[in-house]
Amino acid sequence: MAGSGVVTVYGNGAITETQKKSPFSVKVGLAQMLRGGVIMDVVTPEQARIAEEAGACAVMALERVPADIRAQGGVARMSDPQLIKEIKQAVTIPVMAKARIGHFVEAQILEAIGIDYVDESEVLTVADEDNHINKHNFRIPFVCGCRNLGEALRRIREGAAMIRTKGEAGTGNIIEAVRHVRSVMGDIRVLRNMDDDEVFAFAKKIQSPYDLVMQTKQLGRLPVVHFAAGGVATPADAALMMQLGCDGVFVGSGVFKSGDPARRARAIVQAVTHYSDPEVLVDVSCGLGEAMVGINLNDEKVERYANRSE
Amino acid sequence: MVVGVLALQGSFNEHIAVLKRLGVKGVEVRKAEQLQNVNSLIIPGGESTTMAKLAEYHNLFPALREFVKMGKPVWGTCAGLIFLADRATGQKTGGQELVGGLDCTVHRNFFGSQIQSFEADLSVPDIAAKEGGPPIFRGVFIRAPAILDVGPGVEVLANIPVSSDKYASSDLSLQGQKENSDSGKEVIVAVRQGNLLATAFHPELTADNRWHTYFLKMTSDVGEGALASVSTPVDDLTSNEQAKNDLPIYQ
Numbered sequence: 001m002a003g004s005g006v007v008t009v010y011g012n013g014a015i016t017e018t019q020k021k022s023p024f025s026v027k028v029g030l031a032q033m034l035r036g037g038v039i040m041d042v043v044t045p046e047q048a049r050i051a052e053e054a055g056a057c058a059v060m061a062l063e064r065v066p067a068d069i070r071a072q073g074g075v076a077r078m079s080d081p082q083l084i085k086e087i088k089q090a091v092t093i094p095v096m097a098k099a100r101i102g103h104f105v106e107a108q109i110l111e112a113i114g115i116d117y118v119d120e121s122e123v124l125t126v127a128d129e130d131n132h133i134n135k136h137n138f139r140i141p142f143v144c145g146c147r148n149l150g151e152a153l154r155r156i157r158e159g160a161a162m163i164r165t166k167g168e169a170g171t172g173n174i175i176e177a178v179r180h181v182r183s184v185m186g187d188i189r190v191l192r193n194m195d196d197d198e199v200f201a202f203a204k205k206i207q208s209p210y211d212l213v214m215q216t217k218q219l220g221r222l223p224v225v226h227f228a229a230g231g232v233a234t235p236a237d238a239a240l241m242m243q244l245g246c247d248g249v250f251v252g253s254g255v256f257k258s259g260d261p262a263r264r265a266r267a268i269v270q271a272v273t274h275y276s277d278p279e280v281l282v283d284v285s286c287g288l289g290e291a292m293v294g295i296n297l298n299d300e301k302v303e304r305y306a307n308r309s310e
Numbered sequence: 311m312v313v314g315v316l317a318l319q320g321s322f323n324e325h326i327a328v329l330k331r332l333g334v335k336g337v338e339v340r341k342a343e344q345l346q347n348v349n350s351l352i353i354p355g356g357e358s359t360t361m362a363k364l365a366e367y368h369n370l371f372p373a374l375r376e377f378v379k380m381g382k383p384v385w386g387t388c389a390g391l392i393f394l395a396d397r398a399t400g401q402k403t404g405g406q407e408l409v410g411g412l413d414c415t416v417h418r419n420f421f422g423s424q425i426q427s428f429e430a431d432l433s434v435p436d437i438a439a440k441e442g443g444p445p446i447f448r449g450v451f452i453r454a455p456a457i458l459d460v461g462p463g464v465e466v467l468a469n470i471p472v473s474s475d476k477y478a479s480s481d482l483s484l485q486g487q488k489e490n491s492d493s494g495k496e497v498i499v500a501v502r503q504g505n506l507l508a509t510a511f512h513p514e515l516t517a518d519n520r521w522h523t524y525f526l527k528m529t530s531d532v533g534e535g536a537l538a539s540v541s542t543p544v545d546d547l548t549s550n551e552q553a554k555n556d557l558p559i560y561q
């Protein structure tokens with residue numbers, strides 16, 4: 001039993017301070033209810049219904065999926081609130097929407113619409129190169145992207161109640177997602193085995209607040225729910241993310257840019273639940289039709305969305 | 311004593327972590343045959359539509375209904391409450407399959423979206439009487455359901471006051487019941503009917519273990535004879551699987 005009965009209680013800790021009346025526990029709580037689930041990008045109420053029917057635990061309401069943003073270029077902004085409202089009305093599962101990094105007014109608008117989660121996302125064009133949104137000022141919870149442990153903890157310090165590793169959105173290529181998840185998990189493993197005296201220097205090295213680094217060391221995981229994102233296109237990709245230790249998966253363009261979205265969505269949902277059962281994975285991976293077209297990331301011309309923020 | 315936790319989606323890790331704190335083995339249940347190895351079952355919080363879909367894909371509903379009929383203790387939190395209810399409103403287009411067994415009507419997502427999620431101190435005299443501790447319990451309500459009415463055999467364990475406009479916004483088909491419950495302006499958030507326990511909030515997200523110990527007592531009451539010989543093998547808690555680290559509890 002040694003070591004397994006530990007309860008970590010954070011009362012007056014650094015990341016729980018909030019002026020507004022939505023406590024951090026409630027913000028993290030919804031993310032905890034999403035664990036073991038799949039969050040899907042949708043651009044119409046019909047797609048949202050397909051996602052709900054397939055068993056998605058939430059949908060991300062967008063005007064364009066990342067693959068289209070990549071293809072069309074230009075400035076990508078928050079979606080039309082009307083569209084978000086229509087999608088919200090179409091389904092009973094939680095609805096998320098994206099705001100530009102640092103664009104706190106877009107976040108205020110999303111909060112006023114009454115959606116369930118805001119994604120401060122590098123997939124949209126960055127609005128503030130230096131500062132992220134101060135997420136403590138909101139009652140609505142935020143999910144933010146990261147490429148490594150330091151970035152994750154900086155976002156949590158700003159008030160993010162959920163973290164997703166960035167991957168490379170809209171590419172259908174899992175390589176970056178694997179890199180980022182491995183980086184976060186690897187750093188946590190290093191941290192776990194570190195002498196307490198070395199944590200100060202480590203916190204400085206990864207440019208994160210010492211208190212959060214220490215908490216992560218004690219917990220042996222990120223202190224909030226951690227999903228994978230950016231490049232998941234098949235059930236096997238999704239199960240890979242789960243086996244690497246993520247709590248759930250975001251699927252962006254992978255579902256609705258494929259040959260048979262309803263079937264693929266259902267397969268990915270099942271793959272996330274039964275991620276460690278290869279027999280089920282065989283079943284669900286059979287005959288899904290064409291996957292989305294992938295982008296080779298060795299090509300220098302492909303823009304790296306993940307590098308848009310620190 | 312082995313407690314199963316339905317691990318399709320949602321807060322099953324949190325439930326298993328609480329059970330572990332109490333020295334009880336909690337096992338993840340994903341398939342029908344795994345139900346045969348457990349004495350009782352917790353259906354955790356999560357997205358009820360997602361959990362229903364996954365249960366349907368793997369044909370779990372007949373086995374779950376059978377489990378409830380056999381009189382084995384089952385506890386549903388939030389989404390699990392919806393699973394256990396005989397009647398549910400506010401569902402997605404086309405409805406969703408339920409396990410049933412608990413004679414009550416549940417309004418899915420009664421309190422609204424995440425921005426309306428909240429924490430509240432609930433008065434829990436029955437739990438305090440049986441499990442000790444203070445007469446209040448900090449309930450975490452996340453896009454929570456509420457119980458609108460219960461049948462005669464159902465014992466109400468906790469209520470929460472609501473403003474009357476909440477009722478106005480709830481389902482139109484319920485206007486009949488609205489009349490008589492309007493006076494109290496309370497909704498039910500925890501019930502027990504025989505071996506079924508259901509809560510609209512999430513005791514697995516708080517450090518207070520009393521709902522879990524209450525449920526464990528239900529489990530040991532049922533199997534008195536059969537279970538008396540079973541000594542909990544605490545040592546294999548850690549052996550087969552490396553201890554999974556879980557999220558902290560925020561309060």
